[in-house]
Amino acid sequence: MVQFSSFLNGITRNITTKNVKKRRINFGREATNALAKEARKNGLLLTSPGSVCANGSSNYVSAYSKGGNKGINQDSFIVWESFGGKEGVMFCGVFDGHGPWGHLVGKRVKKVMPAYLLHFWQEACAQYSVDSLKNSNFDQFGMWKKSFMKTCSTVDYDLELHPVIDSFFSGAAAVTIIREGDLLVLANVGDCRAVLGTTQDDGSLVAVQLTVDFKPNLPQESERIYKAGGSVCESEDEPGVSRIRASNDETSEGPGLALSRAFGDYFVKDFGLISEPDVIQTTITARDRFVILATDGVWDVVSNEKAVEIVSSASEKDESSRRLVDYASNQWKRQRPGFCTDDISAVCLFFHNSSSSQQKESD
Template sequence: MVQFSSLLSGLTKNMSTKNGKKRRINLGREATESLAKEARKNGLLLTSPGTVSAIWSNNYVSAYSKGGNKGINQDCVIVWEGFGGKEDVMFCGVFDGHGPWGHLVGKRVKKVMPAYLLHFWQEAMVQRSILKNGELFKNANFDQFGVWKESFLKACSTVDYDLELHPVIDSFYSGTAALTIIREGDLMVLANVGDSRAVLGTTSDDGSLVAVQLTVDFKPNLPQERERIYKSGGSVSELEDEPGVSRIRASNDETPDGPGLALSRAFGDFFVKDFGLISEPDVIQRTITTRDRFVILATDGVWDVVSNEKAVQIVSAEKEESAKKLVEYAAAQWKHKRRGLAADDISVVCLFFHSP
């Protein structure tokens, strides 16, 4: 059995209180905000363009975001090295808001998701622990990925509940996609809600750099997503002025009116939450090897105009400003490939696994 981090000291007492789940979560958020403040002061928490490279870490991260031509930039990013006070854990994410309040929804999810994730991770760790001589130890069949997956699922559900009850932010016709990642040692856990995408840059047998798409773009026309939507009473359709763009609608009529949503998973957007839209993340894992060089997290403003292979090529060419270079290239491609259309917001986080 392996001893836990001191981060969990005294947590069993907190877990056994009768103040209810909401109070425990609020206490967890307060603790996380304190950790975040300290991390920001030490240059380990980034929520705007920049880089993070802790001297004790194997990670190097480059992040950048640029607004399109649709108004205020509704994208945002986060990078947190030493997540939750643990030096071997990193949390990253890109958030792509949409709708009239999308910029506020994205920022809200970016703010509360780390706190909820850390809270449920602590709960899961305690539930899988043994108390011995006042110390917490992992049990013999401890499942590292299982703990993170359970924590992500609970955190995302709570984030959506937080939005639904928010007294100021109106998320009925607004929402956000969110793609987040945890790196703990050699384990990489990705949780995807929406159509942002993670692409791995790794080395093949012949030594060449190749792109491997890790996540699914959750669009309403995917067979498994469409089936769920129909079973929930919703519909999936394309309008004549948007060929190739499938949207969830809250009606099964042949000529549905009202707004539709071009995502099958998102936070917020409660006008279609009863018609097949879910905020449940697809949670996957990958063990990082010496062949894996970096992973790119990017909103669909990149992938609508840039291939996986080209993105990996750009990021591999210049590590320090890799995110900015990819964003600038995507912005130029919008002008070239989508002439006459308003460019989308573009955000990128590049996580390199082996710092120099």
């Protein structure tokens, strides 16, 4: 009787904890939705192909997405200038869904991630005094990193609780950016990629990969997977493609996942897959021209150097993302005839927007 009573108490505590957490992660959703609605009305929020260029902003963003021939386009993106109503802060991200429900998982991540990030960032700010926020030693990156870590964990939990979207065999990768002044903070979960276009001493433009493509065969990733009881295997019909499987038996049947980090995909969450982001920072200089965020539909067939060349050679900035996506689409047909073309999305964020400075001068 004592054991059964303890068992019931444990269940009660577990249910109560989950309910409290669920209420907590929904905190501030309505306020964020209101801010997003206002931003969209003012042309500061973009989730469909187009561009964002706010008056007085040094940012110019071009974004484009094109579905492959596998079915529904599972890619999506978001661009939010004056993120959360804070002037001088921009949030961008690309999201690549996969699996039978991947299009819904990717859209869900895109929808809730800004709200959670804004909530946790405001929560972190509240822990500092006004004076400390103005202090030159204030850890601006540390606050964003902490906020991103909490956000990605909460997004994954949100998917697990969702009453309609089935994320067991479906998931999403994402790479997102916060720009605040000259600080660029990147959070990467999966194999979407961020590449910087910057100039050298001789004036030539070069590509610098900022993020890591998290694949299961990376040494630090495979070590974690094996420690969790999973395995990393290649199948005969996919040479060179490593996948996580939910067993140490390399001959095990069933689906595998070609990512070592992703939202959702709960069939391998207990076998080494994590949704923890790799959060890094870089300082934008006068030499840095733009950063490209794109799904693997671009990077599987286009090199970093070629992508930077295409974006930089666009006659108009608003054409840059479409030119890159169209080029990648053609490369899929040339390089992989007979294979399905992947969904392809790109966001090009230009740092030094000359048109905004000219606008300010004309005003």
